[in-house]
Amino acid sequence: MEKLLSIIFIYILVDNFVLQRFFGICPFVGVSRKMETAVGMSMAVVFVMALATLATWLVYTYVLDPLGLHYLQIVAFILIIAALVQLVETVLRKISPTLYQGLGIFLPLITTNCAVLAVALLAVQEEFTLVEAVVFGIAAAIGFSLALLIMAGIRERLEFAKIPRPLQGTAITLITAGILSLAFMGFKGMLSL
């Protein structure tokens, strides 16, 4: 329990996936323009990341590891994630069209979100148990969502700010992310596994 709580705390605040570890910068910059899309993307990421960690952990522990197929790890993981995203998309469309409307367009984008593959790889590398791995996946996804939502809130206001022309767009977003990251560094050293 203690370890689970520290995993949650560490990966949401201390080792935030976007602001401290630099995973998933592309969607962070790409979909943070509007609050609405940021919320949709966040929910999709939490959903997929929890499932992806579960699936890759099971495959690694019960298939790749016993058979000594460690060299297939990268190929296997990325295929599992791609297939999973496709599956979730199909199932959602059938079961809950409203949720699909909300998440639909973000799902295909998640395949190339490096945070998902990173979670799967790190869960194996850190030798987490199944429960720890899933909790780690969810915590990392919440950390990602937190950064994305804060950024979306700031960018909606930046729309009305007078920004020097060369800095408009991605440049000012990155500088803002730097300042956010500086703020998150306040948590550094509070906890470690």
Next chain:
Amino acid sequence: MNNIYLRDIFRGIVTDNPTFRLVLGMCPVLAITTFMINGLGMGVATAAVLICSNVVISSLRRFIPEQVRIPCFIVIIASFVTIIEMLLKAFQPNLYEALGVFIPLIVVNCIILGRAEAFASKQPVLRSLFDGIGIGLGFTIALLIISTLREVIGSGTILAETAAVTQLFGPNFEPMRLFALPPGAFILLGLLLGGMNFIFKRLNVK
């Protein structure tokens, strides 16, 4: 005849530079550029994967069915990434340690899949090869610029991991640690992008 290939390379390095112009594949650009040697290693590894995958995808472009092309591309890319990971682990263990999880993450680098989708799956093999070389060089140069700046400002050294020169400014220099830490990466890259926008605007490149 030669011109078209040279233009492909030039386009990859300058007008379509993946980092400064297209702003793709930002994760490694921000994460591993604390030391120049890491930036160089990451750039070369990514370029190698990009060149190989571009050539293979381009030569298979008539055989890959339209509907399942993305999974096919990903498998090809992932295979080359696995090869690169094994080579690094065997011959450059220090670099392998330093780059860590970002080596397998080359698979999801948008630059590589982007080039496969936008260029290699439509163009002949030779042009795809030169496109890979151009974009790979552009990415490596961008990583080198950022990692050199971060190492010089943030640690006060250059090529610290190798036997070559270390301390640049003598014992009284206090490095600006912020630039070796995550916030510095964001801020530096943001300023560099702004600078590049300014320069390109002045030169009137599209």
